[in-house]
Amino acid sequence: MPQGKKVKAQKVARVFWVDRLKKLGALVIIAFIYIWSARGVGFSLLEIIRELPSFFSLLGEMIPPNWAYSRRLIAPLVETIQIAILGSFFGAILTIPLTLLAANNVTRNKYIYFFAKGLMNIFRTIPELLYAAILVAGIGLGAFSGMLAITIFSTVVIAKLTSESLEAISYGPLEALQAVGGNKLQMIRYAVVPQILPAYTSYSLYVFEINIRVSTVLGLVGAGGIGVPLQTSLNLFRYQNASMIILVTFILVMAIDYASTKLREVLV
Amino acid sequence: MEILEFENVSVVYPGNVEALKKVSLTIKEGEFVVIVGLSGAGKSTLLRTVNRLVEPTEGIIRIGGRDITKLNKKELKKMRAQIGMIFQNFNLVNRSRVVRNVLAGRLSYVPTWRTMLGMFPLKDKEIALSALERVRIGEKANVRADHLSGGQQQRVGIARALAQQPQIILADEPVASLDPPTSHAVMKDLRRINKEDNITTLVNLHFIDLAQEYGERIIGLRDGELVFDGPASEVDEGVFEEIYGRSITDDDLRGGTQVAPREEG
Amino acid sequence: MKINWQLFRRIVNLAVILGVIIWSMEGMNINLERIARGIPSIGNIIKLMFPPDMDFFSRSLSAMMESIQIAVIGTTIAAILAFPISFLSAAKIGVPFSVVFLAKQILNAIRTFPELILGIFFVASYGPGPLAGVMAIGINSIGMLGKLNSEIVETIDRGPIEALEASGSNRAEVFLYAIFPQVLPQFLATALYRFELNLRAATVLGLVGAGGIGVILLQSLQFRRWPVVGMSLLIIIVVVTIIDYTSAYIRKRIT
Ligand SMILES: Nc1ncnc2c1ncn2[C@@H]1O[C@H](COP(=O)(O)OP(=O)(O)O)[C@@H](O)[C@H]1O
Ligand SMILES: [Mg+2]
DSSP states (O other): OOOSSOOOHHHHHHHHHHHHHHHHHHHHHHHHHHHHHHHHTTOOHHHHHHHHHHHHHHHHTTOSOOGGGGGGGHHHHHHHHHHHHHHHHHHHHHHHHHHHHTOTTTOOOHHHHHHHHHHHHHHHTSOHHHHHHHHHHHTOSSHHHHHHHHHHHHHHHHHHHHHHHHHTOOSHHHHHHHHTTOOHHHHIIIIIHHHHHHHHHHHHHHHHHHHHHHHHHGGGGTOSSTHHHHHHHHHTTOHHHHHHHHHHHHHHHHHHHHHHHHHHHHHO | OEEEEEEEEEEEETTTEEEEEEEEEEEETTOEEEEEOOTTSSHHHHHHHHTTSSOOSEEEEEETTEEOTTOOHHHHHHHHHTEEEEOTTOOOOTTSBHHHHHHGGGGGGSOHHHHHHTOOOHHHHHHHHHHHHHTTOGGGTTSBGGGSOHHHHHHHHHHHHHHTOOSEEEEESTTTTSOHHHHHHHHHHHHHHHHHHOOEEEEEEOOHHHHHHHOSEEEEEETTEEEEEEEGGGOOHHHHHHHHTSOOOGGGOOOOOOOOHHHHO | OOOOHHHHHHHHHHHHHHHHHHHHHHHTTOOHHHHHHHHHHHHHHHHHHOSOOGGGHHHHHHHHHHHHHHHHHHHHHHHHHHHHHHHHTOTTSSOOHHHHHHHHHHHHHHHHSOHHHHHHHHHHHHOSSHHHHHHHHHHHHHHHHHHHHHHHHHTOOSHHHHHHHHTTOOHHHHIIIIIHHHHHHHHHHHHHHHHHHHHHHHHHHGGGTOSSHHHHHHHHHHTTOHHHHHHHHHHHHHHHHHHHHHHHHHHHHHO
């Protein structure tokens, strides 16, 4: 079958070489990162496989869960929920001024705006559990420190998400109000709030779902909730108690996810 | 010489949809056949039975005298390698570069261990690049497929089919997603390749002006039945009205005969 | 009398929320006075951290590098293990329904399991150190990566698959040339996104002994050496910020 004129091997090489060079460059960088990382953590497939049985035997010791222990878990479970609720609630309130300051269409002052955004981004880099560990050391053991940690985290996360929604609102309703002579407060109340309220509520609930998960492990750094008996059980090698706690935690997280979904339907 | 024969071919889809009803026809090597019919008439089904993307419910299909309805998996793959297919939506891997899309046409000719390592023999790379030159986009070889215009993408589709060095090309509404000038350019490409390489070509179209302009032979389908089969010169508006079962409207015409200079390049 | 149902619903909602808040405050023995005392003490802690202890700069930095390394290797292990599961748990690509269902449930279960607890288990079985952190992250991230990747697989364009099947390619070739190039950039993007989260997790895992900068934080918090805490936090903030931006940039480039 005729194939038109044959393309020179030179041309073939040119077309296929560009690709190879790019790939080679990326490969060298990636290889460097991996060698550096693997050496840093002492990565060894052999060791991972060798120790795997002891990991599984540890899991095996957790079976069956100590069902009787579940009765003692009600109080810490309730505390876990309360920590998450209060942390999310205070966060959702404290977030309001921060959101307004970190939205460039509300805060016209560049310095205040960048300060608020910067503060938000700095606080966001630190995980909740580090806040909890720091507060436990600074204020003391207990659920109060856990709640404050969650409050800090919720404030910045909700503010980040909501301020982005706020910056994207449409100006039609605002201009309409301006046209009929509304003042700034009226404009916020009737043109801005209705536009971002659904987003704000939705983000708050989303953060609440994260917070429930976090508050189940706060106890591992001494900040209250169901993690406290978990920490104790693990320290005392009571693995069947630990597995009971983990099981209960699972159920709690799933139940809250479900409830939060329902709540979303009602509120949003 | 007959390359393709249909003998009482019927296709029934699940849900008892009769998409083809006892279609019989014979196509000679090197013919350029246009299949027309309303949407839902069974054009795609007819085309897809040729490479058995759709299995005929009954009847016999012969390619080069050989009944293909009974081929086993391995034979089927070998047969499909000889048949290029061009699609309405091009069916390219958008994020892959053009050459890679065209090389896909060589997959069934290269040993699997080589394709798995991406080590195509020089000969196959040459075939891929010259296929691109045949459709006048050789310089786009290293561009990502989704950075091309619709007409250029369809030419990549044609190049992929050409890279198979096929005996038959099947084109299912190849210009339905293109604008009028580009449609003409792509039809001209198909026609030119058909003539130069003597590749038997079957094209589904629902635009009657394109069918008349580029078809040598026209086959009409209505509700899965073959209702017309004759040279394009014998076809007039009356015949189309019979195939379509209604009067012809502007929607049945692609319009425009000028090839846009941009697309000519 | 006409009842304004919308207003009524709003009032009920508010009352319920308020009730729950009061119940929580009662239960945790929190009152406004405690809060009023708590907020300034946060300010006080921050003040104690300044100036950060410069003597700990290099030790904190190298511990942070270890956290990065833990996150890199952990995320990679998870991405490799999640790869086959991404296809097994994707509906609409020809995997039997029961397999898809089972795989999705397993992914959900893994996702719900807190990585800190996994970290404790791995520290108990592998001994303290970065390898335990690697394993905790490597196992835990499978859940999210598998879920996101299977969603990507479910949305691929079937066109190229059809084209290659029509030209007689075998299953392996269809996978490598029609499916793989479509999903790879997005798989990489989800892995990078997870890497950003894992870097934060890797800073925390040290609190249970699983290596990284958390170990330094744990020790300095135990002895209330606030300037050291400040130094470590400063390094976390700077490094996490740089990596977040770099990762987000790469993600944007490749998708
Ligand atoms: N996979 C399928 N399953 C069920 N029915 C189908 C399928 N594909 C096509 N059909 C039906 O078969 C008939 C012919 O379809 P098709 O061959 O696609 O027609 P055309 O390409 O001419 O528009 C139509 O009624 C269509 O709805
Ligand atoms: Mg069709």
